[in-house]
Structures are given as structure tokens and as C-alpha cells.
Amino acid sequence: MEQATHNATLNRPRRAIALISGGLDSAIAAQLVTQWGIEVIGLHLVSPFGCTTDAQKVADHLNIRLVLKEKGNDYLDIVEKPKYGYGRNMNPCIDCRIYMFELAEQVLLEEKADFIVTGEVVGQRPLSQNKAAISLIEKKSPLIHKILRPLSGGNLPETLPEERGWIKREHLLKISGRGRTQQFLLAQQLGISEYASPSGGCLLTEGAFSDRLRDFFSHPTFATETEKLAQAEMLKLGRHFRISENAKVIVARTEGECQSVELLWQKSKGILLQPENFKGPLGIALGNLTETEKIQAGAILARYGKKAECGPFQIKSHRLGAAEIFTIAEAASDEIINSWRVGIT
Ligand code: SF4
Structure with a gap:
């Protein structure tokens, strides 16, 4: 009986939580993983300084359910005294990403999901998206090996969904840097037309x-x-x-x-x-x-x-x-x- 239950768990469709910011990269990542046969649930972390409208529009456009989770007072504490410091302005990107993955883990457990998907691109943000920072953030978060980055994963170490055969490594892209040409092409190919403009970014960077x-x-x-x-x-x-x-x-x-x-x-x-x-x-x-x-x-x-x-x-x-x-x-x-x-x- 125990074995039967175990097998049923193993054979169920795989489920991922995709962080949805409202921007293009996270929309592409979620859409790619959906096309690779994974059930995707969107997660938008609501900042006291942000807005949820764009994320909901993107989720509706991708036809995925969106879970909203508030960044609370503990987030304000991190912004006030970040362990890993600020970027050019009061953007504590490393601490912020670690915190985001902690919240994402809670949703992963609540939704019985298998892994996390993000639209991160290596080299796109100088503080939090270089290889060393990505590795540090992942080690400090509770999600080690469980974060799949479809846009850059071909250049990053293997993750759990690849090890388990849920995602094929050859599908992962190798985008890097700040250019947006490849993302705009992908958006066309995937039929993604609803996303926030890149200029409407995080207020903490202003x-x-x-x-x-x-x-x-x-x-x-x-x-x-x-x-x-x-x-x-x-x-x-x-x-x-x-x-x-x-x-x-x-x-x-x-x-x-x-x-x-x-x-x-x-x-x-x-x-x-x-x-x-x-x-x-x-x-x-x-x-x-x-x-x-x-x-x-x-x-x-x-x-x-x-x-x-x-x-x-x-x-x-x-x-x-x-x-x-x-x-x-x-x-x-x-x-x-x-x-x-x-x-x-
Ligand atoms: S840009 Fe803003 S939201 Fe993004 S990681 Fe940095 S502080 Fe966090």
C-alpha cells in the first residue's frame, strides 16, 4: 500500500512555481516551462513599494493561476539593514533575492510543487545576477538546486528538475548580459504580448x-x-x-x-x-x-x-x-x- 502511494506521487504531473514580476523575462520562463509539459503556478511577491496589476495581466495572458504573497515588515528590516549591502541606490538585491526565495519555498510547500522557475538572466543585473551572486543567493536560500532558470540555465550548474529528467538540459537557453534582442524574439515566437515595460522596474534602484x-x-x-x-x-x-x-x-x-x-x-x-x-x-x-x-x-x-x-x-x-x-x-x-x-x- 505504501509502495502504491509512493508510485502515485512519483507519477503525478510535475508542478513548478514561477516567479512572475510582470516583466518579459519571467513571462518567457513560465511559458517555456509550461511548453515543456510542467504545470506552472505563478507567484507574485507583493512589495509595499510595488504594484500587482502587471503580474496579474501577465498571468491571465499566460493562462496560469497567480498566487500573491506579501513582502511584510521583515522585508522592510532587510531593506533597512541588508547583510550583503546595497547596489547603486537602496536596492539590497542579494538579501532581497534570498528573502524572495524563502517566501517562494513556503508557496512551493503549500502548493506541493517540485521546483521554482525564475526569469533570471546571467549578467543582466550587476549585483544579483552574476554567476557568483546567483550561487551565493541559492546557497543561502532554502531552495538549493531547486531553482530553474530557463533563459540562462544552459550556462549554469545542473538543477534538480534536470537530474530527475523532468526538464531536458538541451532545452535550456544560454542567454547572458543586458541585451534584450533574444527575449523580444522569444516573446514573438511564444506569442507573449502582455508584459510591463523594462523601464517600470524596482523603485529601490531609483x-x-x-x-x-x-x-x-x-x-x-x-x-x-x-x-x-x-x-x-x-x-x-x-x-x-x-x-x-x-x-x-x-x-x-x-x-x-x-x-x-x-x-x-x-x-x-x-x-x-x-x-x-x-x-x-x-x-x-x-x-x-x-x-x-x-x-x-x-x-x-x-x-x-x-x-x-x-x-x-x-x-x-x-x-x-x-x-x-x-x-x-x-x-x-x-x-x-x-x-x-x-x-x-
Ligand atoms: S531590483 Fe529590487 S526587487 Fe529586484 S532584487 Fe534588487 S531590490 Fe529586489
Whole structure:
């Protein structure tokens, strides 16, 4: 009986978890492995700084199920103090990949899958995708030999799915470097037309976003893990202004950002700032604001109102369970605004 069960397990179709970023390379990797007869489930790791829309579109296009898994506060800890350091900006790519594979292993076990698939290309990213870094990341992750890289695997050591005969080594490609020509050709051959543009990459690699992140870590205005995560999520929104060591103001730029502000201000334990007698965007103030700082926050909001030259401006502020209207005489000048600005985007 035990033997029969064992054989049934061995004979079942093989299943892989493919990391789907929303970009082209991971879509190609998932599609290739599907064509090689493996059942593929997509996995998108949701960053507090990222967006899931592209990954879901790609999964729908490839006709695969997509599992979403959140990168939580432990991810923020890694970004703040990475063991293996940063790239050019605040991108801790080696620590980040190890963390991603730890989450991927959890999904591999939950979904009873056999191995992981990634769209990594040797030499594409200087910090995390050279051969030495790939080997280090794999050794430090719980997935040693279980990570298949269809785009570059022909140049890498043998993996478990090849050893077991589930994947033929001669199928694996030998792409390397930063060029994209081969991937665009493959996309055509495989009929992949839905993927995010390469320019929409990781915010941690951007200088302006890294400035915001450094400011966030060095001026904590959160008391709980939920507040910290919500405030981290707001780093990608709006314009940011550091008005004192204890207070920061964020002003939305678009209708969509106003909606995000409305969703996040309570979670982040911020103060929602809303124009009362003029048209303009929503804002959030973070920290324990003094009376002077409250007026400064209002002056910033008024600066982005539709009639910025004409005061007085009334602003409604909402804290949890309380609201008040306060008045300011003038909007902040551009000179002052620029002296407070953090991470121009
Ligand atoms: S580019 Fe960003 S998401 Fe990718 S490994 Fe580096 S830090 Fe992580």
C-alpha cells in the first residue's frame, strides 16, 4: 500500500512555481516551462513599494493561476539593514533575492510543487545576477538546486528538475548580459504580448525614491508594524516634504493618489488634510505636529490648490475620531517648498 502511494506521487504531473514580476523575462520562463509539459503556478511577491496589476495581466495572458504573497515588515528590516549591502541606490538585491526565495519555498510547500522557475538572466543585473551572486543567493536560500532558470540555465550548474529528467538540459537557453534582442524574439515566437515595460522596474534602484526611503528610516513616525507598513506604502505616492525632525507632509498628485491617501491615512496613523474652501489635492501629515507645523502643513497643501495665490485658506484636518477646520493666510512659497522637499520624482 505504501509502495502504491509512493508510485502515485512519483507519477503525478510535475508542478513548478514561477516567479512572475510582470516583466518579459519571467513571462518567457513560465511559458517555456509550461511548453515543456510542467504545470506552472505563478507567484507574485507583493512589495509595499510595488504594484500587482502587471503580474496579474501577465498571468491571465499566460493562462496560469497567480498566487500573491506579501513582502511584510521583515522585508522592510532587510531593506533597512541588508547583510550583503546595497547596489547603486537602496536596492539590497542579494538579501532581497534570498528573502524572495524563502517566501517562494513556503508557496512551493503549500502548493506541493517540485521546483521554482525564475526569469533570471546571467549578467543582466550587476549585483544579483552574476554567476557568483546567483550561487551565493541559492546557497543561502532554502531552495538549493531547486531553482530553474530557463533563459540562462544552459550556462549554469545542473538543477534538480534536470537530474530527475523532468526538464531536458538541451532545452535550456544560454542567454547572458543586458541585451534584450533574444527575449523580444522569444516573446514573438511564444506569442507573449502582455508584459510591463523594462523601464517600470524596482523603485529601490531609483535615486529619488531611495532619498525618501532613507528619510523614512531615519525619522520613524510609526508605533506599530501596521503603521510602519502603511507609511512605507505611501513612499511611492505624491510629493513628500520633511518640515521638521518629527513631522512630514505628503501631498497627492493625481485623483488616483487622492484615493490611496483616503485608504491609507487611518492605517498609517496620519492626519488627513483636506481643502475646505478651495479646490486641491488631499494630503497626509505624519508625526506629532506642533501648532506651527500644522500651519506649515496647511501652507503646503494650499500651494497645490487650484487658487494658490488667494488666501485665506481653510483646511479640514482629520485624526482618528476627531476633525477640525483651521485657517492659514498664505500658501507656502516655492523657495520654502523646495527646502522641505524629499526625493523629487
Ligand atoms: S531590483 Fe529590487 S526587487 Fe529586484 S532584487 Fe534588487 S531590490 Fe529586489
